[in-house]
Amino acid sequence: MNCSYAYTLAGTEAIADNNLQVDIPVILTTPTDILIPTAKDSPSIYITQIKKMIGKWFATEAPVTTQAYFLFDISVFSATGGTNIPILQLRDIEIGIDYIDLTDLKNWNT
Numbered sequence: 404m405n406c407s408y409a410y411t412l413a414g415t416e417a418i419a420d421n422n423l424q425v426d427i428p429v430i431l432t433t434p435t436d437i438l439i440p441t442a443k444d445s446p447s448i449y450i451t452q453i454k455k456m457i458g459k460w461f462a463t464e465a466p467v468t469t470q471a472y473f474l475f476d477i478s479v480f481s482a483t484g485g486t487n488i489p490i491l492q493l494r495d496i497e498i499g500i501d502y503i504d505l506t507d508l509k510n511w512n513t
Contacts, residue, residue, distance in 0.1 A: 404430065404431075404432045404453065404475070404476070404477050404478070405428075405430065405431050405432075405475065405476040405477075406428075406429045406430040406431075406453070406457060406473060406474070406475050407426050407427060407428050407429055407473070407474045407475075408426075408427045408429050408460075408461075408466055408471065408472075408473055408474070409424055409425060409426045409427070409471065409472055409473075409474055410424070410425055410466065410467045410468075410469065410470055410471035410472075411423070411424060411425075411469070411470035411471075412424065412425045422470075426474070427464075427466065429456075429457060429460050429473070430453065430456050430457065430460070432453070434480060435449060437449040457473070457508070458508055458510065461508050468500050468505065471499075471500040472497050472498055472499045472500055473497070473498045473500070473503075474495060474496070474497055475493070475495075475496040475497075475498070476492075476493070476494050476495065476496070477491075477492070477493040477496065478491070478492050478493075479491040479492075
């Protein structure tokens, strides 16, 4: 799993690719075995750790929030000891900062 934070450095175009963008790495994790929780409202320990790492980075770095977003790349494998071919890849998953409660995000690191 890879998480980056991006924002527009210069430009006013509606299409972000036409503007000068800055992409800052936030997290790069190694393949990790995780258990899928059975209760829909119960996140796994792995997801909670990722959430805390993002919150700590955000609270520490205080990045620009204008025209900004988190960008995720996720690869799912059947097992860490198995094949090197992912069974699912989600690339360039973009979550705009406008869709995130920043007060809650800054509290994620607690």
